[in-house]
Amino acid sequence: MSVDHLSRPGRSPGFTAYYHQRGVAVTDKWLVVHGSRFMIAELHHLERARGPLPSPARSSLYLGLAVMGVAAPVALVFSTPLAWVIAALAAAAALGVMMFSCRRWPASYQMWADYGSRPTLLFETGDGQEFGQVSRALIRAVEHRRRGQLI
Known part of the structure; x- marks a missing residue:
């Protein structure tokens, strides 16, 4: 069962689709992520x-x-106004580069679960909006499945 074979909500009477975009599908029975399948019940x-x-x-x-670790001691050793200005400029430039790179290359978002009896990475993306949509859909699917088992 691949993502391409899942229909949009309302088109197939056998399941409920919570999310279906960009190679990821979440239904009440399956999580499909780029060809990998996970049973929601597990x-x-x-x-x-x-x-x-x-x-x-x-x-x-x-x-x-x-x-910053080199600039501060150098400024302390020389202890002149020029040394402090150079240290402050070096620290500001380093801080700017660090902030830029962390925005340009952020850490990925991950969804983990125990699948079977092992911790398993289910889904990973760099897009925060997509991660929010998939994780909410997955949580809804798991909650729906658990409510169905209690009845």
Whole structure:
């Protein structure tokens, strides 16, 4: 069962589709993410998380911290107004580069769950809006499935 075979809500009487876009589909029975399928009934302990920073952002953070770590002691040793101005400008530039890189290369959004008995990464994206839509759809599907089991 691939995403291409899932119809929009209301077109198929067998299931309810909560989300169906960009290779991801959430129904009351399945989560399909770019060809990988997960049964909703087997998902437990859903968790949202942020992934690690990509290499460019991490590198700029380390470089910025190194610049600030060198600029402050140098300004303290020389203790002249010019040294403090240069240290402040270096720290401001490092901070600007760090902020830019963290916005340009943000950490990914991840949805995890226990599938079977193992922690499993279900879905990952860099788009916060898409992540919100998929995670809400998945939570609705899991809640719907649990309510159906209680009846």
